[in-house]
Amino acid sequence: EDQVTQSPEALRLQEGESSSLNCSYTVSGLRGLFWYRQDPGKGPEFLFTLYSAGEEKEKERLKATLTKKESFLHITAPKPEDSATYLCAVQTYYGGSQGNLIFGKGTKLSVKP
């Protein structure tokens, strides 16, 4: 069964304290892996798409990387405005899901000044 697991469930950082969020997946035929940011009371907002192992994408203080089994979202010198829930999702080529995304449960990040 296709599965996406995110860890940790919650992460508290001090401003400037770099860290990483993990997304591990077990799927048959990965087409793409997506990272989203979700602020309280809002819908998820797209951050990155990764397609193949070794690929990296960057945006401001965030960098996403992908291996054959997991993805990391690295946060360098975070600021309080980076506080949010970060969601990981995968899309597979196979199965009857019509290419639907399979979501992890998210990591809630809190950055204190």
Add this chain to the structure above:
Amino acid sequence: NAGVTQTPKFRVLKTGQSMTLLCAQDMNHEYMYWYRQDPGMGLRLIHYSVGEGTTAKGEVPDGYNVSRLKKQNFLLGLESAAPSQTSVYFCASKPGQYFSNYGYTFGSGTRLTVV
């Protein structure tokens, strides 16, 4: 602004009442989705549609019905609301089956409370 619009944003229902949530997108997307999001459970797929006039069940379809009479609109209905349907509901869309470098575009959500 282009995107996905959900109405209403908030609603309180009494057990047994019915209601319809509306999702509208102006991006000419083929695929549309309804999710519910509960604490500790993540996003769970209720129903989805791969084009006008089509619907399909997701992971948690019981107690919900959907319709896609027009390409731009996807309606989620609750015929007899139950407290277990208290949740935040998100609509999402994408252009086609696989082509989408950004996955889904999400609406801002509907917070539903059933008392």
